[in-house]
Amino acid sequence: MHKFANPAQFTKIASRVLPWTSSFAAVCSLFGLYFGIFDSPADYQQGETVRIMYVHVPAAWMSLFIYSLMAAASASFLIWKHSLADIAARSLAPIGAAFTAITLITGALWGQPMWGTWWVWDARLTSVLVLFFLYLGYMALVNAFDDPEKGSKAAAGLALIGFVNVPIIKFSVDWWNTLHQPASLSRLDAPAIDISMLTPLLLMALGFKLLLISILIIKMRTILIEKRIEAKQLLKSG
C-alpha cells in the first residue's frame, strides 16, 4: 500500500486507469438511466414517482461512501503523514458535498408528492443535512490557514470527528421513528426491491462509483501538478 502512496507511481497508474473508468462510468449511468426511466415498471404504490429512486438512492450511498473514504484518507494522513492521502481527502470533499446535495434535492422532490412534504426534521433527513455541512466545514477549514499543512491537519481532525455521523445516518431509520423508510437493500433477508427495479439501481450505483474514481483521479492529478508548479516557482525565485 505504501508503495503506491508515491505521487509519480500514482500519476502513472491513474493515467492508465482514467480512460476506462470514465468511459464505463458513462456507459453504466446511461444504461442505468435508460432502464430506470423507460424500461422499468412503475411501483405498485408510488407509481411513476419511484423513478426518482434511481438517482436518489445511489447518490445517497455515494455521500456516505465518499465520507468514509475521506475519513480513512484523513486518518492515514494524520498517522503516516502521507501527503497523497491529504490530497485524496481534499479532492474527495467537494465530490461528496455534490452527491449529498443531489441526495437532499432529489429527496425533497420525492418527498413532496409521496409524503406530502419537502422536508421534515426527522433523524434521517437531519443527519444527512449535518453530513452536508461537515463536507462544507471540511472545505472551509482546509483552506483557512496560511500554512497549508495546518489546514490539512485541522480539516483531517474534523473529518475524523464527523465520521461518527456515518453510522448514525445509516442506522437512524432503525434506531428511531422516522418519516424516512428503513433500508431496502442491506437487510438480512432478500432485498425488498423487485429485480426489474434493482437492475437499473445497481447500474446507476456502479456508474456513480466509476464517476467518483474518474473525478478523483482528475482532481488529485491537478493538485499534484499545482504543487510541482509552486515548487518550481519557489526554486526560480529563490
Added chain:
Amino acid sequence: MTPTRRRLTFICLGFLSLLVASALALTAFEDTLVFFYSPSDIKEKSINTDKQIRIGGLVKSGSLRKSEDGILVRFEVTDLKHSIPAVYRGPLPDLFRENQGVVAEGHLSKGIFRAKTILAKHDENYMPKEVADSLKKAGKWKGENKN
C-alpha cells in the same frame, strides 16, 4: 513507542471515546429524537399531550370516513396494538389510504387526535403492481399492507 505508533493509538482511542460519548448522548436524547410517537407510546408512556405532537402508525383498515365534499376525514391511527381516532380537514398526500403508514401532527384532546398536517409514510418494498398482485394471490405477502 514510535511516533507513528503513538499517533495511531491516539487516534483510535480518541475515536473510540467519541463513539461512546455520542452513543450515550443519543440514548439520553432518545425521546426527543423520535419523529413521532406510536399509539402504544401515547397510551403506555407518560407523554405530554398538551403541546403539539406527532403520532404515527397505519391508517386502520375500515376506519377511513370522508365527508361528502372530501375535505373532512376521520380515521384511526393504529400500531396493531392500540389505536387512536383522528380527524383532519384539508388536502391529503397521494399515498394516504387504509393500511398505509401515516404521520399526523396536531394535538390530542379528549382522546381524539386533531391533526393539522398529515404526512404519508411508505415502506421499503418496491415492486411492480403485477408482482404485488401475484404475491398477494399466492398468499406470500409479507408487507404490512394487505390491501
